[in-house]
Amino acid sequence: MSAVTDFTRWLSTEFTAANTGLEGAYFAAGQEIVYDDHDLDQRKRALRDDGATLVTRIGTTSTDNPYDLLGAVGLYLAACRRHEVDAPEAAQAVAGRLGLALGVAPRFVFAHLSTHNPAARTFTDLPDEQLFIDHNGLGVLAYQRAAAALRRIPSVTTALAAALYDEALAALDAVLAANRALAESLDPDRFFLNVRPYFKPHVVVGTEYRGANAGDFAAVNEIDLALGLCDLGDPFYQRILAEKYPYVPPEDQPRLRTPPADLLALVERDGTHAERYLAVCRAHGAAYAFHHHRLVVPFLARPAESMPPDRRARLTASGPPLDVVLATLSRLVDLRAARDRPGTASERVRAVTGTGPG
Numbered sequence: 487m488s489a490v491t492d493f494t495r496w497l498s499t500e501f502t503a504a505n506t507g508l509e510g511a512y513f514a515a516g517q518e519i520v521y522d523d524h525d526l527d528q529r530k531r532a533l534r535d536d537g538a539t540l541v542t543r544i545g546t547t548s549t550d551n552p553y554d555l556l557g558a559v560g561l562y563l564a565a566c567r568r569h570e571v572d573a574p575e576a577a578q579a580v581a582g583r584l585g586l587a588l589g590v591a592p593r594f595v596f597a598h599l600s601t602h603n604p605a606a607r608t609f610t611d612l613p614d615e616q617l618f619i620d621h622n623g624l625g626v627l628a629y630q631r632a633a634a635a636l637r638r639i640p641s642v643t644t645a646l647a648a649a650l651y652d653e654a655l656a657a658l659d660a661v662l663a664a665n666r667a668l669a670e671s672l673d674p675d676r677f678f679l680n681v682r683p684y685f686k687p688h689v690v691v692g693t694e695y696r697g698a699n700a701g702d703f704a705a706v707n708e709i710d711l712a713l714g715l716c717d718l719g720d721p722f723y724q725r726i727l728a729e730k731y732p733y734v735p736p737e738d739q740p741r742l743r744t745p746p747a748d749l750l751a752l753v754e755r756d757g758t759h760a761e762r763y764l765a766v767c768r769a770h771g772a773a774y775a776f777h778h779h780r781l782v783v784p785f786l787a788r789p790a791e792s793m794p795p796d797r798r799a800r801l802t803a804s805g806p807p808l809d810v811v812l813a814t815l816s817r818l819v820d821l822r823a824a825r826d827r828p829g830t831a832s833e834r835v836r837a838v839t840g841t842g843p844g
Contacts, residue, residue, distance in 0.1 A: 489547055493540040494558055497607060504533045505565055506610040509680040518679050518793075519570060530569040537562040541577040553602060553736065556584040560594025564698070565609060567688035575691060582691045589739070591732040592690045596700045600626060602735060609684045614676040621668035622700040625661045625773075632657035633705035633746075636712045636766070640747040644758060651762035654709075658769035662776055669780045678789040695732075702730060704738035706774075713767055714750030716821050726818070771823030778819045787812060 508529060512520055520526055541559055549555045559581045566573040578592075585592025599607065600623035608615055635653035642650065685697040707727060710716035716723045727742055734742065753763050790808055806814075 489540070489543040489545070490549055490555060493537075493544060494605065496536065496540055497558055497561060498605065501533065501537065501562065501565070502608060502611055504529060505568075506612060508533075508569060509610055509612060513676070513679055516679075518683055519568075530571045533569065534566050534571040534573060537566070538574045538577045541580050542574070544580050546583065552584050553588060553590075554598075554604070556581060556588065556590070556592065557594045557598025557602065558605075558607065559584065560592075560598060561607060561609060563688060563690065564594055564684050564686070567686055568609075568683045578690045585690070588736055589732075590734075590736060591695045593688065593695045593698070595698045595702050595733045595735075596622065596626075597702065597735045599623075599698075600700075601703075610680070612676065612680055614673050615681045617668065617672050618677060618681050621664045621671075625664040626700070626703055626705070628657045628660035628664060629703065629705040629709065632661070632766075632770075633708040633712070636709060636749060637746055639749060640752065647759055648762060651759055651766055654766050655762070655769050658709075658766065658773055661773040662769070665773060665777050665781060669776075669784075672785065674785050674789060677785050682786070696729075699733065702733040704734055704741035708741055708746050709770055710822060712746040712749050713763070713770065714748055715767065715770070715824055718745055722817060723821070726814075767824060771819075774822040775819050778815055782812070782815060 508526065511523075511526055512518065541562060544555070544559070559577070563573050563578065563581055581592040583592075597603075599619050608619065632654040635650040635657065639647045639650050685699070687694050687696045689695075707716070707730070710723075711718065718724065718727075731739060731742055749763060752758065753760050787808065
């Protein structure tokens with residue numbers, strides 16, 4: 487077998503089993519990680535060493551799907567970070583080479599667990615990890631359907647535009663449904679202790695890269711900009727896009743570089759489909775607000791309150807302290823829900839239709 491085949495076989499068998507066993511021990515102790523346990527420490531080091539042997543054998547081997555291989559190596563590096571054992575630099579260098587060739591961050595991202603995961607890889611066999619991946623993945627697909635529908639509106643007839651607005655609305659309703667299903671089925675403790683830690687920032691050949699985020703796709707930003715809810719001239723939103731760029735799949739990067747047509751400008755021009763436009767705005771805001779208030783806050787912010795201060799400072803996948811991340815996400819809720827402020831979509835639409843998204 488080739489070096490790549492050997493590694494990916496290990497990733498789907500021994501790797502998953504080792505992580506699952508360690509997570510069981512952590513959960514039984516009620517801790518994110520257990521230190522100074524001889525048996526557990528041996529198992530952590532064995533996972534690191536076995537994986538490093540296989541990854542370093544890959545070296546500069548060519549592959550038909552380098553993005554998939556980056557995800558595979560990235561899962562191994564993220565597991566080393568999760569168990570707090572340093573992956574050898576030779577193994578990190580394989581990810582570094584792949585990321586550089588692809589023009590993306592040299593680590594796994596959420597696409598590698600969802601939309602770009604033909605091998606159905608996971609870190610563990612835990613049902614809550616699969617729930618997290620599946621429901622977030624369904625949300626991603628729905629956002630992509632909505633963005634695709636909105637993208638076509640400026641180039642079709644008025645009658646077809648109505649159908650596309652309706653497609654976008656149905657897709658955004660599906661985002662909300664996926665979020666609701668996740669909120670109702672995911673165990674907060676299992677997520678916080680045994681799923682979230684794999685998504686943390688980690689170092690690759692001397693540079694720290696922030697963690698994986700289920701929102702690391704272009705579609706949600708295409709929707710923001712197409713609806714006029716966010717503005718490329720806004721320094722805050724520019725930072726959001728620039729920070730996100732290396733973490734989206736390669737085919738999404740051009741969509742972050744090229745803004746979509748401004749559908750709000752079309753509504754302002756003659757009022758055509760204003761009510762459909764507003765319905766899509768409301769659905770977009772509702773889906774994101776639900777995600778923030780029913781997923782981020784109860785599954786991340788509240789459990790963090792019981793953590794020791796030193797671990798709380800390194801809690802988030804995004805890198806910055808939790809309060810900074812929550813403030814950024816709250817600002818995005820305001821933008822996507824078109825809170826009634828000067829310069830937001832609510833003011834512009836009200837001038838045309840006498841109503842607003844909220």
